[in-house]
Amino acid sequence: MDKEVTIYDIAKDLGVSPTTVSRALNNNPAVNVKTKNKIYQAALAMGYQTNVFASNLRSKRTNNIGVIVPRLNSSFQSSVIAGMEKIANVAGFNLIISQSLESKDKEIANALTMFNSRVDGLIVSLASNTESLDHYAPFFKKNIPIIFYDRIGDFEEVFGVTIDNMKAAYEATSHLIRQGCQRIVHVLGSLKVNVYNERLSGYQKAFSDHGLPYEDNLIFHSDLNEEAGYEIVQKIKDIKPKVDGLFVSNDACAASCIKHLKLEGYKIPKDIAVVGFNNDVISRLVEPNITTINYPGYEMGEIAMNNLVNHLNRKSDSVLERKNRITLPSELIIRESSKKN
Amino acid sequence: MDKEVTIYDIAKDLGVSPTTVSRALNNNPAVNVKTKNKIYQAALAMGYQTNVFASNLRSKRTNNIGVIVPRLNSSFQSSVIAGMEKIANVAGFNLIISQSLESKDKEIANALTMFNSRVDGLIVSLASNTESLDHYAPFFKKNIPIIFYDRIGDFEEVFGVTIDNMKAAYEATSHLIRQGCQRIVHVLGSLKVNVYNERLSGYQKAFSDHGLPYEDNLIFHSDLNEEAGYEIVQKIKDIKPKVDGLFVSNDACAASCIKHLKLEGYKIPKDIAVVGFNNDVISRLVEPNITTINYPGYEMGEIAMNNLVNHLNRKSDSVLERKNRITLPSELIIRESSKKN
Numbered sequence: 001m002d003k004e005v006t007i008y009d010i011a012k013d014l015g016v017s018p019t020t021v022s023r024a025l026n027n028n029p030a031v032n033v034k035t036k037n038k039i040y041q042a043a044l045a046m047g048y049q050t051n052v053f054a055s056n057l058r059s060k061r062t063n064n065i066g067v068i069v070p071r072l073n074s075s076f077q078s079s080v081i082a083g084m085e086k087i088a089n090v091a092g093f094n095l096i097i098s099q100s101l102e103s104k105d106k107e108i109a110n111a112l113t114m115f116n117s118r119v120d121g122l123i124v125s126l127a128s129n130t131e132s133l134d135h136y137a138p139f140f141k142k143n144i145p146i147i148f149y150d151r152i153g154d155f156e157e158v159f160g161v162t163i164d165n166m167k168a169a170y171e172a173t174s175h176l177i178r179q180g181c182q183r184i185v186h187v188l189g190s191l192k193v194n195v196y197n198e199r200l201s202g203y204q205k206a207f208s209d210h211g212l213p214y215e216d217n218l219i220f221h222s223d224l225n226e227e228a229g230y231e232i233v234q235k236i237k238d239i240k241p242k243v244d245g246l247f248v249s250n251d252a253c254a255a256s257c258i259k260h261l262k263l264e265g266y267k268i269p270k271d272i273a274v275v276g277f278n279n280d281v282i283s284r285l286v287e288p289n290i291t292t293i294n295y296p297g298y299e300m301g302e303i304a305m306n307n308l309v310n311h312l313n314r315k316s317d318s319v320l321e322r323k324n325r326i327t328l329p330s331e332l333i334i335r336e337s338s339k340k341n
Numbered sequence: 342m343d344k345e346v347t348i349y350d351i352a353k354d355l356g357v358s359p360t361t362v363s364r365a366l367n368n369n370p371a372v373n374v375k376t377k378n379k380i381y382q383a384a385l386a387m388g389y390q391t392n393v394f395a396s397n398l399r400s401k402r403t404n405n406i407g408v409i410v411p412r413l414n415s416s417f418q419s420s421v422i423a424g425m426e427k428i429a430n431v432a433g434f435n436l437i438i439s440q441s442l443e444s445k446d447k448e449i450a451n452a453l454t455m456f457n458s459r460v461d462g463l464i465v466s467l468a469s470n471t472e473s474l475d476h477y478a479p480f481f482k483k484n485i486p487i488i489f490y491d492r493i494g495d496f497e498e499v500f501g502v503t504i505d506n507m508k509a510a511y512e513a514t515s516h517l518i519r520q521g522c523q524r525i526v527h528v529l530g531s532l533k534v535n536v537y538n539e540r541l542s543g544y545q546k547a548f549s550d551h552g553l554p555y556e557d558n559l560i561f562h563s564d565l566n567e568e569a570g571y572e573i574v575q576k577i578k579d580i581k582p583k584v585d586g587l588f589v590s591n592d593a594c595a596a597s598c599i600k601h602l603k604l605e606g607y608k609i610p611k612d613i614a615v616v617g618f619n620n621d622v623i624s625r626l627v628e629p630n631i632t633t634i635n636y637p638g639y640e641m642g643e644i645a646m647n648n649l650v651n652h653l654n655r656k657s658d659s660v661l662e663r664k665n666r667i668t669l670p671s672e673l674i675i676r677e678s679s680k681k682n
Contacts, residue, residue: 025457037446040453047479049456064405064437064458072426073639078419085413085440089451094437094458096405099426105378110430112381116366116391117405117435138388226622255626281567282623285596298414 005048014042027092065308066114066122067097068107070151075252075280076297077125080149083301084123091309093120100127111135119144121308126151128190133158145311145320149304154194157322161304163330165195168293169202171332172247172275175291177210179273179340181245187220187232187257188249199249199277224249229256233264236272244272245338251276251283254290258337273338288336295330303328346389355383366391368433406649407455407463408438409448411492416593416621417638418466421490424642425464432650434461441468449476456480462649467492469531474499486652486661490645495535498663502645504671506536509634510543512673513588513616516632518551520614520681522586528561528573528598529590540590540618565590570597574605577613585613586679592617592624595631599678614679629677636671644669 007025011018016035024031024039025048031039042048065088069077081097088095096119100107107127114122115138122139124146133155139146145159152160169186176184186203188196200219207214220235222228232253236243246261248254254276258268266272268288276283276292283290303326311320348366352359357376365372365380366389372380383389406429410418422438429436437460441448448468455463456479463480465487474496480487486500493501510527517525527544529537541560548555561576563569573594577584587602589595595617599609607613609629617624617633624631644667652661 037449040450041476044449044453044456044476044479047482049459049479049483071423073416073419073423075414075416075419078414078416081438082412082414082440085438086442089439089454094454095439096435097422097426097438098430098436099423101427108378108385109381112385113430113435115385118390135382135385138385138390141388142390226625252622252626259626259628281593282626284567285593285600285623285627287600287628 005043005046007048010039010042010046010048013046014038061120062118063092064094064096064117064119065305066117066119067095068110068114068122068124069097069099070102070125070127072097072099076150076250076278076295079297080125080301080304083298084305085301087302087305087309091313093309093312100130102127102129104129104131108135111139115139115144120312122146123304123308124148126153126193128193131192140322143319145308147304147308147320149300151193151195154197159307159320159322159324161300161307161326161328162195163295163300163328165198166202166205168277168295168330168332169199169247170206171202172277172291172293173203173206174210175332175334176245176247176273176275176338177206177212179245179269179338181273181340182212183218183239183241183243184245184247185218185220185232185236185239185243186247186249187222187224187228187253189224190221196249203247218243222253224253226252226256228253229258229260232257233260236261237264246272246274248274249277251278251280251290251292254292254337255282255286258286258288258290269336269338269340273340275332275338279333283335291335291338292333293330294333296328300328346384346387348389351380351383351387351389354387355379402461403459404433405435405437405458405460406646407458407460408436409451409455409463409465410438410440411443411466411468413438413440417491417591417619417636420638421466421642421645424639425646426642428643428646428650432654434650434653441471443468443470445470445472452476452480456485460485461653463487464645464649465489467494467534469534472533481663484660486649488645488649488661490641492534492536495538500648500661500663500665502641502648502667502669503536504636504641504669506539507543507546509618509636509671509673510540510588511547512543513618513632513634514544514547515551516673516675517586517588517614517616517679518547518553520586520610520679522614522681523553524559524580524582524584525586525588526559526561526573526577526580526584527588527590528563528565528569528594530565531562537590544588559584563594565594567593567597569594570599570601573598574601577602578605587613587615589615590618592619592621592631592633595633595678596623596627599627599629599631610677610679610681614681616673616679620674624676632676632679633674634671635674637669641669
C-alpha cells in the first residue's frame with residue numbers, strides 16, 4: 001500500500017501552514033469556508049485519511065451521535081432527522097441512525113449496538129411498547145448524554161423535547177365543539193405512548209370544560225396509516241347517535257378518512273368536521289384542506305441536536321440535567337375541513 | 342471508574358459459555374434469537390461495552406456504512422433509507438447518514454467526513470450539481486466499495502441501482518397520448534441529474550414514435566415541491582394552443598398542480614390529464630387520484646445495501662465490480678387523473 005498522506009503534504013502542496021490544514025480538517029471555525037473547501041478538495045484528491053482509530057483511542061471520542069427512531073419512513077421523523085443532521089454536520093458530528101420498528105426488543109438491541117459503537121451521545125424517540133428505560137442504564141451510568149424527543153414515555157428522569165400534546169388536542173377538540181360538534185370520534189395510537197395519552201387527556205378536558213359527556217366508544221385506537229381510513233369509516237357508520245366530528249392523530253390517516261367518508265356520501269365538514277395532526281404537505285393538498293396542528297419536526301430535530309452538541313462541547317465532565325423539558329410551540333391551523341360556520 | 346465488564350462475567354452470570362456470549366454480541370446467526378436477547382439484556386444491565394477502538398485497530402473495520410443523500414426529508418429518500426437500515430441492522434452494520442442538501446460542495450465535505458470516519462462502504466445518491474466523481478477517488482483507490490442509487494450521474498464506472506427512467510417516462514407519456522393528449526407539459530428537475538435527463542428522453546421518444554411534434558416550450562424545469570404548483574399553473578394558462586396533458590416528475594408537485602388547476606377552473610382529467618411519479622401516499626388521497634409510476638424506494642434501499650453487505654462479507658480482497666447496473670422494475674398505475682375515455 002502507498003505511504004499515508006499527512007497534513008504536512010497537504011500544507012506543502014497548497015502553500016498554507018500545517019496548523020491551518022489541521023484546523024480545517026477539524027472543522028474549526030477559525031478557518032474561512034473558501035480555504036476549508038480548498039483544503040477538503042486537496043485532502044480528498046491526495047487521499048488523506050485521518051487516523052480516526054488512534055485519534056479515538058486518545059480522545060475517547062468517536063464524534064458519532066446515535067439516533068433511535070420508531071420508523072424512518074414517516075414524514076414527521078424524516079423532518080426531525082433532517083433537522084438533526086443539519087446541526088450535527090456543521091458541528092462536526094456524524095449521525096448513526098437506527099429504527100426500532102416499534103419493537104421494544106429491537107430498541108434494546110439498537111441501544112446495545114449504539115453503546116458498543118461508543119457513540120458520544122444518543123437521541124431517542126421510543127417504540128410504542130417500550131415500558132422501561134433499563135436498556136439506557138449503561139449510558140446513564142457512563143454519563144453518555146441521552147436526549148429524548150416526541151415519544152419520551154412518562155419517565156420523569158429524562159431530558160425531553162416535545163410539544164404540549166394535551167394543549168394541542170384540547171384546542172383541536174374545543175375548536176370542533178365550537179363548530180357545533182358534539183359526537184367527536186378521536187383516532188389515536190397506543191395509550192402506552194405519552195404522545196397519545198396526553199392527547200386523549202386534552203380531548204377529555206375539552207369535553208368536560210364544555211359540559212359535554214365523554215364516551216369511551218368514540219375513542220378508536222389505530223395504526224394511523226393510510227389503510228386505517230377504511231376501517232375507521234366503517235366503524236363511524238355504525239355509531240348511534242350519529243358522529244359529527246373527527247379528530248385524527250395524523251394527517252395521512254385523516255386524509256384517508258376523508259376519502260372514505262366521501263365515498264360513503266358524507267359531506268365534509270357539513271356532516272362530519274375533520275381535524276388532523278402534524279401539518280404535513282398532504283393536509284394542504286386534499287379536498288377539503290385539512291384543519292391540523294402545526295407540529296415542528298424539523299425544529300424539534302434541530303433543538304434536540306443543538307442541546308446535545310452544546311453539552312458535548314462543554315469541555316467539563318458535566319452531567320446532562322436529566323429532568324429538563326423543552327416544550328416547543330404548536331398551533332391549530334383552521335382550514336376548510338372543519339369550518340361549519 | 343468501575344472495572345470494565347467482560348464477556349466472562351456475562352457468561353458466568355447467565356450460565357452459558359463465553360463463546361456463546363461472544364457470538365451473540367457479534368450477531369452470529371449460530372446463536373438463537375431468544376438466547377441472543379437474553380445475552381443483550383444482561384450485557385446492557387451489566388454495562389458491558391465492546392472495546393470497539395482496539396477491535397477496529399485489529400480488524401481495520403468499523404462496521405459503519407456511510408450514506409449520502411441529497412435530502413433526508415423526502416418521501417422517496419426516507420423509504421430508501423428505511424430499507425437500507427433494515428438490511429444493515431440485521432447484518433450487524435451501522436448506518437452513518439448525511440445529506441448534501443443538493444450542494445456539490447457539501448457533498449464533497451460529506452465524502453471527506455465519511456472517508457475520515459473510515460466507513461467500510463458507502464452508498465450515494467448524487468446532488469443535482471455534482472458533475473464529477475473526483476471526491477470519491479480516495480475510496481476507489483483504497484478499494485472501499487461505493488454503490489450509487491437513483492441519482493447515479495451519467496458515469497459509466499459506477500455500481501448503480503436505478504429504475505429505467507426512460508422507459509417509465511415513455512410509458513407515462515404514451516399513455517397520455519393514447520388518452521388523446523397532444524400538448525403535454527413535462528415538469529422535471531435539472532437535466533444535470535441522470536434521472537430527469539432520461540425521463541426527458543422517454544418523453545421525447547414517445548412524441549416521436551406517435552408522430553407528434555416535440556416542443557421545447559412545454560418542458561418546465563422546477564424544484565418539484567409543493568410551492569411550485571402555483572407557478573406551473575400560471576405558465577400553463579399562458580400557453581397557446583392550449584395544454585391538454587401534464588406529466589410531473591413527482592406526486593407531491595403533481596398534487597399541488599391539480600389543486601391550482603382546479604382553482605383556475607380546469608376540469609381534471611377532461612381539460613388536462615395529469616400523471617405524477619413515485620406512487621406516494623398523496624397520489625391515492627387527492628381528488629382525482631393521480632396516475633403515477635410505482636417507484637420502489639424501500640426495495641431500492643434494501644437491494645443497494647444487500648449488495649454492499651454481501652460484498653463486504655466476502656472475506657477476499659475482491660474489488661466491487663464498478664460497471665454493474667441493477668435496474669428495478671417500475672410500472673405505470675392508471676388512476677382517475679388521466680382517464681379521459
